[in-house]
Amino acid sequence: MVKPRVIYWFRTDLRLHDSPALQAALDLEPDVLWPIFTWDPHYVYKARGGVNRWQFLLDCQNDLSQSITRLNKKSKLFVLREGPQTLFPKLFKAWKPTHLVFEKDTDAYGRSRDEAVAKAAREAGVQVIVQPGRTLWDSDEIVKQHGGKPTMSIAQLQAAGKKAGPIAKPMPAPTSLPDPGDMPVDFEQDLPEAKPDLNANCRSGQDTGYKGIAGPKGDFAIETLEELGFSPATTPHRGGETNALKALDELIEKNTDYAATFQKPKTSPAQFSPQSTTLLSPFFHFGALSVRLFYWRVHDVVASYGRGASSPPESLIGQVLFRDMYFAAQAALGQSFAQTATNPYCRFVPWHLPSKRDAETGLATGEYHIDKQEAEVWFQRWKAGVTGFPWIDALMRQLNEEGWIHHLGRHSVACFLTRGGCYVDWERGAEVFEERLIDHEPACNIGNWQWLACVAFFTQYYRCYSPVSFGQKWDKNGDLIRRWIPELKKVSAKYIYEPWKMPPSAQNDAGVRVTGDGLSTQQDGTYPKPMFDFAERRGICMSAMKKAYAAGLYGNDEKVLDGSWRPLFPSPDEAEVMGEYESDYGENADNGDEDQEGVDGGSPGHKRSGGRNDLESKPKRQKMKP
């Protein structure tokens, strides 16, 4: 019998500790093992990214590569510059592996990519081994135990988890690795479709990321930011398994009380250097730290702590349970999870700046309707951190520069953009976070935006974060604002959250004038005026949310998909829910995006049980007649 020749394909599992997939590869007792990473054009061009997350990825790859080399001097993380769908069929012929092993990915793109690769492997006679490992439980198993439905609450996740069985105990890192086999790349390189490039905004130089399958020197080196034409990163947060394990050790061994009694809602969103939470999320995203290793080490600390230890959902364990909940929700819903349209579990709200959709697939195209120019300006000011509300602006500037803000800070800015201020589509906000967060995890990001926008997971839209008092509760003096908005550094605590209330004398004392819109006209020594009256906007949004709830539409409703939802929001004074959307739609009527043909019109793939879409069964929901 032939000794196994194994390609181990690293993706979002950039670690050696507790990797069930890597262990499965080693259990084959292979003769040769190639640890590879494919530089996938999908992520390079078709997904939103920022230089800070790219840096974090490279950190993780470099650290992993060094760890591999420590186990075998001949080996390292070999990076191949081509899309896996075209690369693997050629690799199977050239390298003649017997097995391909990788960790399961339940992201929408990940699934289709892995199906294509598995098919190519079958055709080449290469055996594929896939092991779950990215979550506490296999997300597909959770979905199965939950009746094929998405987990929409922690209770549901916990119930399904109970049925799925205990969370796997962590595995040790390997102590040795086989040699890599020969690696000929004497075949044509398929070059990717580089346009449109959603990462164009972080490139300042020439993109040379696809110069040769084995890279510019032919040595399968890890990419560099220069090679990609990216500017240097601005974040102080650095990746890599070594850093992750060190941070975990410190949490468990030095901050035992903190770990055992952790209550998320009591950690401050205003605290920085050091921040009030663990900042382990980016390591989880890249798989530099196993979430099960984290789980069991925290579990042991909690178990030995006794009385006074915290428990889910507020505890550290609770945080990773939420992660699994969102993963399982996404695993059940697939691509529709990421959007309102076609999503039976996402409430329809007629937001401003709604996504354009592909007429054939029903999927969001990444572009959006500008139904109301004012809302577009609000969105741009929110993005840039110049809304005129210092608490919001400080958080957005921290996000833009460091790629990380506290969870409750994310709540503040997300509520403000959607149901608690701008009434802008949560999909716009999710896209900005997708681009800028170093810990961006598609399932968690989408889920949390739906939560904050009160379209899924959470419904109490009357609980609205104030851009003034919420920050004040944590940070009376406004230190976070002073850190990120230097123009307000000298403003007194009395006005730091509401600088527009400063009389001229106070503005003089602080050396700042409150004027302008924060965009093109902004001058040095000024801070913009607030872009609207928050109390007024809060009231408008809340009554608009009430109407949307009363309409009771979900994303898979045909009224949502064909545009006939509009008569349900008929009152002429409902500027909030109509805007100029109608005329915008009219102008674009022939581009097909409101044409129900092929948009899965009358037969949504998933039917909700319990008739939550059924207006007739709940007359209460119809009381929106003029």
Added chain:
DNA sequence: CCGCATGTTGCGATC
């Protein structure tokens, strides 16, 4: 069918 408790993390007044 009802009533009630619960749901990771609101605000503001009040004690």
Added chain:
DNA sequence: AGATCGCAACATGCG
């Protein structure tokens, strides 16, 4: 300072 309550604007699941 920190807990409690009313606000009034929710949906779900349990008994």
